[in-house]
Amino acid sequence: MIQMNAKKRESFRLDITPLINIVFLLLIFFMLTSSAVNQGLDVDLPDAETAERINTQEIALSIGKDGEMMLDNNKVTLEELPAKIKALLDESGHDRMIIQGDRNIQFDLFGQVLDKAREAGAVVFLIATDQPEAEGDAT
Secondary structure (H helix, E strand, O other), X not given: OOOOOOOOOOOOOOXXXXXXXXXXXXXXXXXXXXXXXXXXXXXXXXXXOOOOOOOOOOEEEEEOOOOOEEEOOEEEOOOOHHHXXXXXXXXXXXXXXXXXXXXXXXXXXXXXXXXXXXXXXXXXXXXXXXXXXXXXXXX
């Protein structure tokens, strides 16, 4: 008579610790990148036929439609503006800045911002605009 020894099966165990580590790393990555993307003001730029894309690293001042201002993604008031612009201009070593003003801001506020920027030492101003959307042909 032949005797067969049946091997005792070991219970299968899945180690999910590496999977949990990867999921937590992905969660942290997406949380950090999503919070960094949403900084800044939502500015509806005016249209200009001659608008061109400029890829420079200039100091950027955004002015929202409610008069809220952000200088390089940091909130700033009109009173703080000259000192903060001067510090950024000294750090960057140039005298240019980009102004991204909402199309609905008051012109008086725009003039005050330009005055404060010139007081801080900015000489060249780039006004951010959008190109108008092309209208479809009525054919």
